[in-house]
Amino acid sequence: MVFDLTVIILLVICTQIAGAKIISEQYPVEKAANATAGEARTAAAKDLSAASKSLKAAEDKASKATGDQKAAAQAEVKKREEAEQSAKRADKRAAEELTKTQEALRGPTTAVLVASSLLALLYLVPSTARTGRTLGKRMRGVKVLRSNGEALTWWPAFSRYLLPVAIATALFYSPPGLLLALGSVLWWLWDPNRQGSHDRISKTIVVSAPVARLRLGRR
Incomplete structure (x- = not known):
């Protein structure tokens, strides 16, 4: 079974490599769009993660703030919440665009x-x-x-x-x-x-x- 499985895996790898090359040659525009969308989604996900961490830090700071610092800390939390929501919308758009480019290459x-x-x-x-x-x-x-x-x-x-x-x-x-x-x-x-x-x-x-x-x- 090990020998047969090795042969099949090699066949699959060779087919995937050859297929990827053919797709790149026959569908260059779609392939480039998919690569760009993938990079955009990765960047959007990183931005969302950073925004969420910033919001968490602002919330922690606001929970410990007292007196005159309380209002400023709460304002910062609101600002970070808006930034996180904006990052979520950007991430959603990037995900939708990536799905769209993947569908173009599905066939x-x-x-x-x-x-x-x-x-x-x-x-x-x-x-x-x-x-x-x-x-x-x-x-x-x-x-x-x-x-x-x-x-x-x-x-x-x-x-x-x-x-x-x-x-x-x-x-x-x-x-x-x-x-x-x-x-x-x-x-x-x-x-x-x-x-x-x-x-x-x-x-x-x-x-x-x-x-x-x-x-x-x-x-």
């Missing part, structure tokens, strides 16, 4: 994501459907069969890998997505039949099947 970004998933399935499914093994399973000396012991066909091979790949894709390869995908595969550790959740759905099972090695001898 090509989704296309790259789908391409990554298709490449992962292309690596996993055909070899499993034909031989019951991926390269990683061949190295481990195991293979996939139907739960009734019959050889695998295309649909069970496809459905077996669709769940973990779909979960990771749906969550955009985020840490939760990867964890859920790995969880569906590693379920066999707690399953009495040593089946992952994807095995149960596709009605498959992994069995030991060492690959015969060719021995060369002298004549």
Whole structure:
């Protein structure tokens, strides 16, 4: 599994790098607008954080002020409140603009994501459907069969890998997505039949099947 996972991760990384380059070349205006909006949102968030800290400091000072200093301290609090509200409005506008620029790139970004998933399935499914093994399973000396012991066909091979790949894709390869995908595969550790959740759905099972090695001898 480690070998197969490494291959898939490399495929995804290469696809993402190539996709990012293509998007930059084909959508330069949208890409530049997205970068600018991202920088503006970061700056607005920092300004809001600074305004909130200034307001907190002014409130603390006002709570301790006495006599003639009290009125001045309260006026400063009001000033800081207005500054914070202004920073919040600026942050909201920056967030909306960032979302707008992200939407403009959603189509090509989704296309790259789908391409990554298709490449992962292309690596996993055909070899499993034909031989019951991926390269990683061949190295481990195991293979996939139907739960009734019959050889695998295309649909069970496809459905077996669709769940973990779909979960990771749906969550955009985020840490939760990867964890859920790995969880569906590693379920066999707690399953009495040593089946992952994807095995149960596709009605498959992994069995030991060492690959015969060719021995060369002298004549």
